[in-house]
Amino acid sequence: MVVGVLALQGSFNEHIAVLKRLGVKGVEVRKPEQLLNVSSLIIPGGESTTMAKLAELHNLFPALREFVQMGKPVWGTCAGLIFLANKATGQKTGGQKLIGGLDCTVHRNFFGSQIQSFETELPIPQVVAEDGGPPSFRAVFIRAPAILDVGPDVEVLSDIPLSAIETLNSNPAIQKEEESTESGKKVIVAVKQGNLLATAFHPELTADTRWHSYFLKMVPEIEGGTSDIVSTSTSN
Numbered sequence: 001m002v003v004g005v006l007a008l009q010g011s012f013n014e015h016i017a018v019l020k021r022l023g024v025k026g027v028e029v030r031k032p033e034q035l036l037n038v039s040s041l042i043i044p045g046g047e048s049t050t051m052a053k054l055a056e057l058h059n060l061f062p063a064l065r066e067f068v069q070m071g072k073p074v075w076g077t078c079a080g081l082i083f084l085a086n087k088a089t090g091q092k093t094g095g096q097k098l099i100g101g102l103d104c105t106v107h108r109n110f111f112g113s114q115i116q117s118f119e120t121e122l123p124i125p126q127v128v129a130e131d132g133g134p135p136s137f138r139a140v141f142i143r144a145p146a147i148l149d150v151g152p153d154v155e156v157l158s159d160i161p162l163s164a165i166e167t168l169n170s171n172p173a174i175q176k177e178e179e180s181t182e183s184g185k186k187v188i189v190a191v192k193q194g195n196l197l198a199t200a201f202h203p204e205l206t207a208d209t210r211w212h213s214y215f216l217k218m219v220p221e222i223e224g225g226t227s228d229i230v231s232t233s234t235s236n
């Protein structure tokens with residue numbers, strides 16, 4: 001069984017390389033019929049409007065939505081998270097097509113532009129618990145989105161207090177957004193909803209494979225044969 005990686009744009013090669021390190025075959029998906037050959041799908045980071053335009057061009061939306069609705073495991077990282085969300089806000093979202101399915105509202109560029117990208121350690125117990133590796137995960141945020149609210153079926157795996165963000169990223173827009181977040185104190189950066197996993201950051205750009213291992217455990221076909229999946233947790 002192989003894991004599909006949507007390969008329209010963005011960091012799909014990096015995801016395939018991590019899967020290879022874990023002994024799992026990742027294949028590029030560019031056409032609707034290629035989804036028939038994969039058990040699960042990773043949607044990489046990149047640029048979500050470009051990705052949506054290319055998905056439209058390749059007539060991928062119906063097949064992607066069906067894949068999600070069938071309950072197959074899908075993981076969106078960064079632009080992939082935006083693509084999976086039911087609703088996206090933030091600049092330049094007008095008319096942007098989304099796959100949907102993940103019951104949340106995402107702000108496309110919550111953390112600002114390229115120069116406001118940052119890295120931080122996130123404690124994510126569900127993901128780091130199993131292998132005795134470091135107690136947190138080094139998360140890379142690049143022009144990153146954040147989740148502003150979630151529906152009742154969404155499990156929050158990680159959130160960041162806005163006070164911490166201000167020291168990481170001095171984007172004044174974040175203070176404005178504070179008013180629009182429900183709690184007024186935190187934004188969500190990793191969630192799970194049934195077969196869907198989404199992260200606002202880029203695990204494929206670090207040497208720590210624990211997020212990929214976590215996702216692979218959501219894939220029943222692979223779960224049956226996890227013995228050859230090695231979790232190699234190292235710091236960046």
Ligand code: GLN
Nearest residue numbers: 045046047048078079143
């Ligand atoms: N904010 C970007 C977008 O709108 C996503 C950035 C990323 O994937 N690194 O698509």
